[in-house]
Amino acid sequence: MTIARNDIRADEPSALRFEGISKSFFGVKVLKGVSFSVPAGHTLGLVGENGAGKSTLMNILGGNLLSDGGEMILAGAAYRPTAPQDARAAGIAFVHQELNLFSNLSLAENLFLTDFPTTGGLIRRSTINQRTTVLLDEVGLKLPPDTLVERLSAGERQLVEIAKALSIEPRLIILDEPTTSLTARETEHLFALLGRLRERGIALIYISHALQDVRRLCDDVVVLRDGEVVGQGARTELTVERMISLMVGREIAQLFPKRKATPADQAVLVVRGISQPGIVRDISLDVRAGEVVGIAGLMGSGRTELARILFGLDPMERGSIEINGVPIDTLSPRERVTAGLAFLTESRRDEGLCMDASIADNLTLAAAAKRTTGPAGWLDRQALHSDVDRIRRSVTLTATARNEQPVKTLSGGNQQKVVLAKWLLNEPRVFILDEPTRGIDVGAKFEVYSLINQLAERGAGVLMISSEIAELIGMCDRILVMSRGAIRDEIHRHEFDRERILKAALHDGELAGKGLET
């Protein structure tokens, strides 16, 4: 079905209205009569924990799923999409969290992939280049239209996604976590752009866990919990604290769980003078047993690169690394794991998990080598099985998740728990966690924090990299601040100070924060 694009009725106050939308999967109600509306030219923030039903609702809106009941009214007319093409035709554009650009094609080709203007079957290159230039201009990208997408940064790709959304002249754009891969500057740029779109009368639905952003950007906020609208109102009525308590259904007294044990004196990880030209210089640090040490720094300060060097993924020219007094700098990543090191990468989807494999298989991935019997190295299934059960109890995955379920079907928070749990089987001495709570919701964050504390209480040393200063302040015993590949400051818990951290992170004149949420 299609709706003519230009028939927006002046008397219809909403660009889109949901009325009693419901949906069940295998008898489980995931949406229970959701109703709210988005006025034209407004930005609506849609927040909720992972699994609250946001994605299901958006899939229904996008024509990927059919609702069981209720209806959607788009610009005054009933809207019943049965395929993604229907949503496009009706002027609804999606900007997904995972970018759907084809890196082997040019910018222009990505924008017009499904409706190239052609003459006699041949693509009119000049036309698409012209129109691409206009669209890129609107999002503030100054690049030739024939640039291959693989040459763009994550932020630039996000802008291209929005340009793609604009190419269908939408009346409604849905943005799903658009800022997760952006630096602070790129985020500012994006927000300014969204402001301009709003002025043009385009309605926006903005889905995000960054509640500060939601509060800043959106006119109205709708809070979903367990498939129901549990709160909605103007931005002025909903503070971040209120949103959180609505999302989780209880007031969160403390955002960060208390740790019960204090760090020991003995260092489990000793790093001395690591240097690699162009990447990091002269890095020395200690992590003691039971200690959580944070690494703050802007995106591109060398945090992730340092973690990769420590784990043996990238080379280092000078320096030494010891775990429990044993030098590991000549070991392979695999041997470092045996030596007691664990590494959670920044991107769990690409590096941390086998998305198609089951929860159980993922959990046992790192530890399988320890559970072999006999000379042929047969896996001891029974031992692995009991391991999985033991670990699952300690990380409280969603109750419905079966061991055999593929990891890709889990929410972001649950996926991260699987990644953490995977390493628990090995009982490592040192954990390096790179952005352990990126893109996961408040409730799941709290659980990940508790899990990190448990690790420390059991005597492991934790090196935690994060862009969220608040998180580091809440979790760490000590914070090291990196800038331009070097450690600029070391701050102990009693002197934690947001400003001091920021100042060190912005060391040597690099102003304008990039990638730090304060």
Added chain:
Amino acid sequence: MNRKPLLLLLNNAPIGLFLLVFAVFGSLSAKFLDPQNLLNILLQSSATSIVAIGMTFVLLTAGVDLSVGSVMFVAVAVAGKLIFHGQPMWVGFAAAIGVGMIAGAVNAFFITRLRIVAFIVTLAMLFVARGFGLWLTKTRAMNMPDDVTQLGSSQLLGIPGPVFVFVLICLVAHVVLTRTQFGRQIYAVGQDADAARKAGINVTGILFATYVICGFCAAASGLVSLTQTGAVSPSFGDKKEFIAIAATVLGGTSLFGGRGSVFPGAVLGAVLIQTVENGLVIINANPYVYPLVTSGIIFLAVLIDCLRGQLLAKLNRRRIYATA
């Protein structure tokens, strides 16, 4: 930054190899660079190039078609049978093309509808088509009437018939891949089929079409080869799938989809392989050496491609701070 020239060299590895091969054989034998011999190389590579062009479509979608050699055989077997029994030549040729496309469609059906891995489906087709062809020809060689071979030595606008067909198919394929929506969508599907589906691309349709195109090219290649050899033997098209895949990869097409081209890509690869064989004949090399040399060159090409990837990754690595 002194890595840049090295990268430029690696980027153009197929062309570099091509020149190298020419230089080596040219210096070993004056006859090699004779214009007549160069034309011969083109004539000899026509059939291989056409299969490689079809293979490119499939490889671009991250698929594979192992059945092309057998499809060549069964297509010309049908054509040969018809012509042998007095049907006009064009009927036989049309039937051959039809057989090729049907074989491709059957492959496509199992791959797209029944979701069976392309490797398995086309491996099965390799045996089925060969077996069917053998049954049809009763495993006997069939010699074609003279007008078939005359076609092979005919000229069109001063260009030998087989080369004309090869250039025509190459041109059409190149334009389709680079200038049509269908072509660009093939690249998108090869890069990420899931994302392509979400973007509203008819992935099933695209995959289906590439296997049919591959079947078409296999049949066309068989016919070109038939006009040159004038006979359908039981080993017709044998192991062509390997030459076709090797040529395509040699020309820079990725086996993982999304990257590659018909021109220069597949054509360059096919001509390069043929050039090596031709050169070896000209310098009177021991025939047993042929496969060794050919596979050596393919290995070199893949190695270079690999090195190029690693160097690129190194060059593109982010720097945290400037180094002198």
